[in-house]
Amino acid sequence: MKALVIDDSRTMRRIVSSVLRGIGYEAIEAGDGQEALDALEATDGVVLCCIDWNMPVMDGLTFVTKVRERAEWRDITLMMVTTEGEHAQIVRALAAGAHEYLIKPFTPDALRDKLELLGLLPVQEVR
Template identity: 40%
Template structure:
């Protein structure tokens, strides 16, 4: 099981990565949307993508739209993990194609429960 973590913060990528590894996932990381698309092109289909909103070069919303436009990844579950808490921002993310939304700060339980909602569960 593979997960892609797209966030410009190395600290956040490491935190999510540790959580995903406890769930038994192989993790891949990208510092922005452009790098995330490169990872998808190189590695292929992921079982889950976690993405931040605010990043340089290509933000999370742009990344989500690009992923959804690609038939290879159109159905990949995506969770936005962000500090954006306004309802209109959340609505924009869901309209772009994100499946679930988590606000920072987050816990292992937050991520695990969203994965359960998506029917992904954990590999452990």
């Protein structure tokens, strides 16, 4: 299973990618929403995107909106992984098409729990 980790912080991309690889994902990384759209164009089989909100070039909410406009990407699960924790921001992201929302900082177990809720844990990881 492939996951796309989208964050302008290289450190945060590495943290999220490391957790995902540890549970069986192939992680691909992008530094902003436009780079992520380009990666989706070039890569088949992405089932999950972990998306930061605040990024240069294209923010996470715009990325979510653009992904939801494309029929071929409708089955990709979109999860915001961001410091934006206000209720209004969460509502906006979910209304735009995000499936789940995880507020930074988070623990690896919190990320695994969200994936379990979404039915996206590889079989060997299901608890």
